[in-house]
Amino acid sequence: xxxxxxxxxxxxxxxxxxxxLRRPPLAKLRARARRRRTRRNAxxxxxxxxxxxxxxxxxxxxxxxxxxxxxxxxxxxAAAVNTGLTWWMARVDRAGTQVTLFVSRxxxxxxxQGSWSPEATFATDAATVIVTVSDGSVTGVGCASDNKLATxxxxxxxxxxxxxxxxxYDDTRRPVYREADQPQVPGGSAGWSEVPTTFSAxxxxxxxxxxxxxxxxxxxxxxxxxxxxxxxxxLLAAVPKTExxxxxxxxxxxxGIYPTGLDRYLVRxxxxxxxxxxxxLPTEGAYVSLPTFRELxxxxxxx
Amino acid sequence: xxxxxxHLVRGGNHLRVSPCSRAGGxxxxxxxxxxxxxxxxxxxxxxxxxxxxxxGDWHRAEDLLQTVLARVYGRWPRVxxxxxxxxxxxxxxxxxxxxxxxxxxxxxxxxxxxxxSGADPHADAGVRNVVRAALRGLPHQQRAVIMLRxxxxxxxxxxxxxxxxxxGTVKSYTARALAALRADPTLQALLTEEANx
Numbered sequence: 001x002x003x004x005x006x007x008x009x010x011x012x013x014x015x016x017x018x019x020x021l022r023r024p025p026l027a028k029l030r031a032r033a034r035r036r037r038t039r040r041n042a043x044x045x046x047x048x049x050x051x052x053x054x055x056x057x058x059x060x061x062x063x064x065x066x067x068x069x070x071x072x073x074x075x076x077x078a079a080a081v082n083t084g085l086t087w088w089m090a091r092v093d094r095a096g097t098q099v100t101l102f103v104s105r106x107x108x109x110x111x112x113q114g115s116w117s118p119e120a121t122f123a124t125d126a127a128t129v130i131v132t133v134s135d136g137s138v139t140g141v142g143c144a145s146d147n148k149l150a151t152x153x154x155x156x157x158x159x160x161x162x163x164x165x166x167x168x169y170d171d172t173r174r175p176v177y178r179e180a181d182q183p184q185v186p187g188g189s190a191g192w193s194e195v196p197t198t199f200s201a202x203x204x205x206x207x208x209x210x211x212x213x214x215x216x217x218x219x220x221x222x223x224x225x226x227x228x229x230x231x232x233x234x235l236l237a238a239v240p241k242t243e244x245x246x247x248x249x250x251x252x253x254x255x256g257i258y259p260t261g262l263d264r265y266l267v268r269x270x271x272x273x274x275x276x277x278x279x280x281l282p283t284e285g286a287y288v289s290l291p292t293f294r295e296l297x298x299x300x301x302x303x
Numbered sequence: 304x305x306x307x308x309x310h311l312v313r314g315g316n317h318l319r320v321s322p323c324s325r326a327g328g329x330x331x332x333x334x335x336x337x338x339x340x341x342x343x344x345x346x347x348x349x350x351x352x353x354x355x356x357x358x359g360d361w362h363r364a365e366d367l368l369q370t371v372l373a374r375v376y377g378r379w380p381r382v383x384x385x386x387x388x389x390x391x392x393x394x395x396x397x398x399x400x401x402x403x404x405x406x407x408x409x410x411x412x413x414x415x416x417x418x419x420s421g422a423d424p425h426a427d428a429g430v431r432n433v434v435r436a437a438l439r440g441l442p443h444q445q446r447a448v449i450m451l452r453x454x455x456x457x458x459x460x461x462x463x464x465x466x467x468x469x470x471g472t473v474k475s476y477t478a479r480a481l482a483a484l485r486a487d488p489t490l491q492a493l494l495t496e497e498a499n500x
Contacts, residue, residue: 007454009430010449012430013356013438015435017348025369028369029369029373030336032370036377111402
């Protein structure tokens, strides 16, 4: 086969470029080049600092009596940028101290290198809690193999209460879904069990950010209970256009019951920064009338 | 501008960059960016096709090309004076092999997303599919060599330098890849059929 024949065959083998990729993403390229330059400059600065400060640090450490310890708390935004991890939302347990973070690499982060080992550090004060996640793997820029959000847990020394949680990656407040703001669904043999939810990580081609909370409870014979949480500015957090058919109290907050179709209802209530919707899913073929819906709500402490 | 520069000189700090030359730097940077983007606007489709030959997937090809172009931008003043296409394609091959070693091997795809291609009415579907299948079967190094030799049109010596391997290895990879293409019975039949037309 001649050189030209092979070249021609290869040309023939390449499919047509999909419509969405035909034009170069110049804005993305500019941003990537800028980030690359920033990282390179930061690395150069770190090397210079190390060269200049290293001998001084070594000298002072040999003079000091008491052992020095590394400062506690987060690495801060710069450290997070270097490790390239962010978290999208948090679940806080009923006691307010166990915080579960849902972590991934940022959409426009550095190229993934191998598997990862996400870990978190935090700093608290009276007004806020800043949580920074980083990758403890050898490469420091690993990623998940299944494109799901990983969970990382931290335990706060005191309840979070109404303090906002800030992601140290970009100093931005993230939605917090507190169990204390949700009804306590009874477990055990006569109750429901929670269905574990996995959340997909955002992809560059599908950049919807994973900030919507979802938890379901099931029991044999149904009906299942589904609670969804939205950041307050989310499109689906808006008040339904239908008139409410009743009001209830959910975890100390007033909520409304809204019809969403034939024999379908949802309870909507608000908590700081987020909005919740609760629906019930009957078994196939069954329906839930308003009295049945109310009866079910009463069983989970919503009345 | 002249006043500010004069003030600096009067201050006696001759080591500092004067505002005039700093402004010149800004102009250069803007020009570099404009020049680079003009090149990318024109070269994007052909470079993306080269990247596809390596990855066999449009979205990975785009990701690979973006990564390479972001790197090339920092070197653009030097690159533009040579043969930018060859330079970018060489970087595509080396970055692809690095990614394959470090990144894609660690990722376990759960589901294969089909490539959505644009309209391609004039292509010969038979040959296209068979060559594509044969390419998919090639080891990564052989794909890189084939792309550089036959799509980037590099010589054996240049391909060897780019990938950091010997000319003998390039020859051997090329021979094996071509043998794989020739060995495909469907491709052989199609080629014979074409030759007899």
